[in-house]
Amino acid sequence: MEKFEVNILGCGSALPTTRHLPTSQVVNVRDKLFMIDCGEGTQLQIRKSKLRFSRLNHIFISHLHGDHCFGLMGLISSLGLLGRTAKLHIYSPLGLEALLKPQLKFFCNKLPYDVVFHSFNTIQPEVIYEDRSLTVTTIPLEHRMPSCGFLFAEKQRPNHLIKDMIDFYKIPIAQLHSIKLGADFLTGDGQVIPNNRLTLPAIPARKYAYCSDTIYKEGIVDQIRGVDLLFHEATFLESEKARAKETFHTTAMEAAIIARDAEVKKLIIGHFSARYESDELFLTEAKTIFPNTMLAHEGLCVTIE
Amino acid sequence: MEKFEVNILGCGSALPTTRHLPTSQVVNVRDKLFMIDCGEGTQLQIRKSKLRFSRLNHIFISHLHGDHCFGLMGLISSLGLLGRTAKLHIYSPLGLEALLKPQLKFFCNKLPYDVVFHSFNTIQPEVIYEDRSLTVTTIPLEHRMPSCGFLFAEKQRPNHLIKDMIDFYKIPIAQLHSIKLGADFLTGDGQVIPNNRLTLPAIPARKYAYCSDTIYKEGIVDQIRGVDLLFHEATFLESEKARAKETFHTTAMEAAIIARDAEVKKLIIGHFSARYESDELFLTEAKTIFPNTMLAHEGLCVTIE
Numbered sequence: 001m002e003k004f005e006v007n008i009l010g011c012g013s014a015l016p017t018t019r020h021l022p023t024s025q026v027v028n029v030r031d032k033l034f035m036i037d038c039g040e041g042t043q044l045q046i047r048k049s050k051l052r053f054s055r056l057n058h059i060f061i062s063h064l065h066g067d068h069c070f071g072l073m074g075l076i077s078s079l080g081l082l083g084r085t086a087k088l089h090i091y092s093p094l095g096l097e098a099l100l101k102p103q104l105k106f107f108c109n110k111l112p113y114d115v116v117f118h119s120f121n122t123i124q125p126e127v128i129y130e131d132r133s134l135t136v137t138t139i140p141l142e143h144r145m146p147s148c149g150f151l152f153a154e155k156q157r158p159n160h161l162i163k164d165m166i167d168f169y170k171i172p173i174a175q176l177h178s179i180k181l182g183a184d185f186l187t188g189d190g191q192v193i194p195n196n197r198l199t200l201p202a203i204p205a206r207k208y209a210y211c212s213d214t215i216y217k218e219g220i221v222d223q224i225r226g227v228d229l230l231f232h233e234a235t236f237l238e239s240e241k242a243r244a245k246e247t248f249h250t251t252a253m254e255a256a257i258i259a260r261d262a263e264v265k266k267l268i269i270g271h272f273s274a275r276y277e278s279d280e281l282f283l284t285e286a287k288t289i290f291p292n293t294m295l296a297h298e299g300l301c302v303t304i305e
Numbered sequence: 306m307e308k309f310e311v312n313i314l315g316c317g318s319a320l321p322t323t324r325h326l327p328t329s330q331v332v333n334v335r336d337k338l339f340m341i342d343c344g345e346g347t348q349l350q351i352r353k354s355k356l357r358f359s360r361l362n363h364i365f366i367s368h369l370h371g372d373h374c375f376g377l378m379g380l381i382s383s384l385g386l387l388g389r390t391a392k393l394h395i396y397s398p399l400g401l402e403a404l405l406k407p408q409l410k411f412f413c414n415k416l417p418y419d420v421v422f423h424s425f426n427t428i429q430p431e432v433i434y435e436d437r438s439l440t441v442t443t444i445p446l447e448h449r450m451p452s453c454g455f456l457f458a459e460k461q462r463p464n465h466l467i468k469d470m471i472d473f474y475k476i477p478i479a480q481l482h483s484i485k486l487g488a489d490f491l492t493g494d495g496q497v498i499p500n501n502r503l504t505l506p507a508i509p510a511r512k513y514a515y516c517s518d519t520i521y522k523e524g525i526v527d528q529i530r531g532v533d534l535l536f537h538e539a540t541f542l543e544s545e546k547a548r549a550k551e552t553f554h555t556t557a558m559e560a561a562i563i564a565r566d567a568e569v570k571k572l573i574i575g576h577f578s579a580r581y582e583s584d585e586l587f588l589t590e591a592k593t594i595f596p597n598t599m600l601a602h603e604g605l606c607v608t609i610e
Binding site: 018 | 321323327346348349353369370375386404407
């Protein structure tokens with residue numbers, strides 16, 4: 001099966017600790033790398049991984065808090081030193097370009113490639129990236145500032161033709177494309193051959209949803225329903241629910257409720273507050289609601305089957 | 306003896322590797338922490354060390370290349386989250402304040418403490434910091450942009466009084482201060498007691514010189530003569546001397562020549578280019594000229610005795 005992996009480079013919250021770095025992930029779809037958020041130290045984490053800088057062309061920034069974007073300048077600068085010539089696309093809520101442009105001009109005035117900024121609205125879901133096999137759609141969240149998650153969705157591939165049946169009915173080549181897409185076949189003598197006798201269904205398209213930073217927001221459940229993998233922030237434990245609400249973050253239990261209600265296949269939680277000594281309590285709490293939960297950690301690579 | 310230590314947080318050059326982070330050091334003088342340069346990941350390195358954020362009040366930036374200052378925003382931001390209220394002083398060549406102010410305004414708009422920027426000239430040595438026991442003086446270097454090293458010099462302490470002699474000559478308390486500073490004593494009957502019979506010399510004041518980034522510059526030798534410890538950049542090996550010159554950097558051999566000519570007690574080299582697979586060649590090369598050389602590495606703490 002073609003590659004669809006999520007690599008966790010950092011899963012701490014604003015204050016880095018010896019256990020966790022600020023947020024960054026790399027989604028690897030068929031060896032195209034898509035970065036989500038870029039906290040300080042992200043380029044160092046890529047160095048430690050087997051991910052290749054040259055495969056990275058698109059960076060998605062969820063919101064403009066420092067722990068989600070302070071690694072951008074170092075990364076952009078290093079890509080230049082590595083001789084990059086391909087454009088680098090950065091997608092974010094409005095404002096990032098104005099903040100980075102003066103720095104780029106000063107620190108990277110001889111950059112051998114272009115950085116292209118794209119801003120997205122944070123109110124309505126919007127397809128912000130599309131290629132032959134993938135779309136990336138924003139998931140509007142609710143935080144102390146405009147913030148969006150991202151839904152990575154493979155495009156559904158056409159059905160597989162059953163060669164023996166195609167031969168048996170002598171189906172003309174010109175009709176094969178529509179049959180792959182689900183059409184029935186009408187024989188010369190008017191008989192209708194239903195599509196499910198001619199094709200085998202393709203592997204279902206896979207989906208990954210990333211949701212951070214946000215207060216508990218039921219409204220996202222419909223958009224992320226049934227995804228294979230959900231990353232949801234869990235900055236606090238239920239015991240700090242008041243603090244979570246006040247700072248527009250989510251508790252581990254609330255993240256699990258979102259996962260359960262959206263009937264996702266698997267949940268990863270992260271963005272852990274530095275106040276907790278261990279992450280295990282997050283897991284225990286989330287599993288009471290949604291058993292198929294795992295903890296994010298730096299270096300984790302989750303394959304979506 | 307009172308503490309005077311140099312902690313290496315990062316000693317790579319522009320492109321970080323799995324072995325080396327961008328430049329940063331912390332000089333610990335009697336538990337006051339002074340940071341030199343602040344590359345990406347510096348705050349993470351402090352977390353890993355036993356250094357305490359609360360002891361840090363002064364940051365010295367040698368020059369405005371990203372690998373020497375991209376860690377500032379993350380550090381400033383985290384100090385705020387840690388509840389800092391004391392002013393943080395940042396010393397650099399002109400330009401840093403204009404670059405950071407818009408970011409501070411956007412990312413750290415509720416910072417509970419003040420960041421105070423000080424710019425220094427990069428042409429003439431200048432005392433940029435002074436307290437009861439220490440001065441920090443710039444060491445003008447020569448790089449692709451204005452750049453200075455820093456000379457950390459303890460102030461010479463007064464001599465120690467020899468109590469038995471003070472009692473023997475019944476020296477009045479009012480005269481003790483001048484005797485500590487080197488005065489002789491005149492007895493009632495006109496006899497001169499030389500100072501060296503009344504005092505023991507204090508431990509000689511210690512000095513640390515940091516020189517990075519720079520092309521080989523003989524002109525610094527007089528200013529750093531006899532220092533206890535010299536950190537000098539050694540970005541390249543002698544085999545890449547042309548490249549060193551072109552990029553305004555120093556080779557390991559050149560760093561050793563500076564150390565030898567300045568008669569320093571010990572040399573640490575760092576700022577190694579990412580092109581080399583191992584650091585050992587730097588050491589071998591430097592030691593041919595200056596045997597008391599050591600390699601910098603992340604986590605190294607050198608005590609100045």
